[in-house]
Amino acid sequence: xxxxxxxxxxxxxxxxxxxxxxxxxxxxxxxxxxxxxxxxxxxxxxxxxxxxxxxxxxxxxxxxxxxxxxxxxxxxxxxxxxxxxxxxxxxxxxxxxxxxxxxxxxxxxxxxxxxxxxxxxxxxxxxxxxxxxxxxxxxxxxxxxxxxxxxxxxxxx
Amino acid sequence: xxxxxxxxxxxxxxxxxxxxxxxxxxxxxxxxxxxxxxxxxxxxxxxxxxxxxxxxxxxxxxxxxxxxxxxxxxxxxxxxxxxxxxxxxxxxxxxxxxxxxxxxxxxxxxxxxxxxxxxxxxxxxxxxxxxxxxxxxxxxxxxxxxxxxxxxxxxxx
DNA sequence: TTCAAGTGTAACTAAAGTAGTTTCATTTAA
DNA sequence: TTAAATGAAACTACTTTAGTTACACTTGAA
Numbered sequence: 001x002x003x004x005x006x007x008x009x010x011x012x013x014x015x016x017x018x019x020x021x022x023x024x025x026x027x028x029x030x031x032x033x034x035x036x037x038x039x040x041x042x043x044x045x046x047x048x049x050x051x052x053x054x055x056x057x058x059x060x061x062x063x064x065x066x067x068x069x070x071x072x073x074x075x076x077x078x079x080x081x082x083x084x085x086x087x088x089x090x091x092x093x094x095x096x097x098x099x100x101x102x103x104x105x106x107x108x109x110x111x112x113x114x115x116x117x118x119x120x121x122x123x124x125x126x127x128x129x130x131x132x133x134x135x136x137x138x139x140x141x142x143x144x145x146x147x148x149x150x151x152x153x154x155x156x157x
Numbered sequence: 158x159x160x161x162x163x164x165x166x167x168x169x170x171x172x173x174x175x176x177x178x179x180x181x182x183x184x185x186x187x188x189x190x191x192x193x194x195x196x197x198x199x200x201x202x203x204x205x206x207x208x209x210x211x212x213x214x215x216x217x218x219x220x221x222x223x224x225x226x227x228x229x230x231x232x233x234x235x236x237x238x239x240x241x242x243x244x245x246x247x248x249x250x251x252x253x254x255x256x257x258x259x260x261x262x263x264x265x266x267x268x269x270x271x272x273x274x275x276x277x278x279x280x281x282x283x284x285x286x287x288x289x290x291x292x293x294x295x296x297x298x299x300x301x302x303x304x305x306x307x308x309x310x311x312x313x314x
Numbered sequence: 315t316t317c318a319a320g321t322g323t324a325a326c327t328a329a330a331g332t333a334g335t336t337t338c339a340t341t342t343a344a
Numbered sequence: 345t346t347a348a349a350t351g352a353a354a355c356t357a358c359t360t361t362a363g364t365t366a367c368a369c370t371t372g373a374a
Contacts, residue, residue, distance in 0.1 A: 109289070121276075136258060
């Protein structure tokens, strides 16, 4: 898998932190839930922490929690915090292009593609972490769910 | 460069075809303009041809041209023709997830990320190839341009 | 009818990004 | 003092894009 799952994993992790509420959620908890490696999770959490979305406590009993309620976190906040590069790139067509058209294509394409990405970002701004959690909860209820105690159990193995 | 320049190169190529009008533009012409390899261009044109945006003529004097005027080609048409996979992927969290929440996160995330991509696509739908060409032309004029004869010269080296 | 100019395609290499893993220093609560 | 955490570095593996070479096939024109 070399696909871009970073954003999805980050949302998943943030969702778990929201569930955890006042409790510290460990990278191990998250990793087990996403079926990945704790280090991968910590790398993501480190970025989210640097951007002020998450606070981390070191040492025994440590872990991560949100810095603000999930209603105040838009998915665009998470996306931007990851600092992903542009989705589309324009091969730098030199300013020294021998064709007058060629010299102007690059900047125009850059502007156009940036505009497209803003369309994506605008959509992400309309969705909060709380919305995502709500969708998950409703989906659970529709299926008739069972156990799982949100931040309580924290089944240590 | 392992970045995603495919879309930008495709737009650039289509733009050249629009300029070429009735003339056949060769993959070599395009490759020289984008500073890449003719094979790379042909691979892109092949996809665009399969999706009906471009028609290609084999043999001497051959090359590519658009199947319809650039006013009728939205950037979303080009993007979709390239058949890129989803921008974001969700690591498949098994349906057998031991946590009831976990079983429902995957589908919800998929839906959310799909919605974000649709925001991007919606933006691309509002821009035609002709718009892009117009922007380039206007930018040229603003800078006080010089020569270049659109489909005429075809400087053979 | 031959040849040069094209495309189509396969095969290979190179470079970059993501994911995964191990390891170790450091912090902290009990 | 010890166990439970994070932080970070180092390394491997895999995937995707880009670039290149090579060659079969098509076509127009001398």
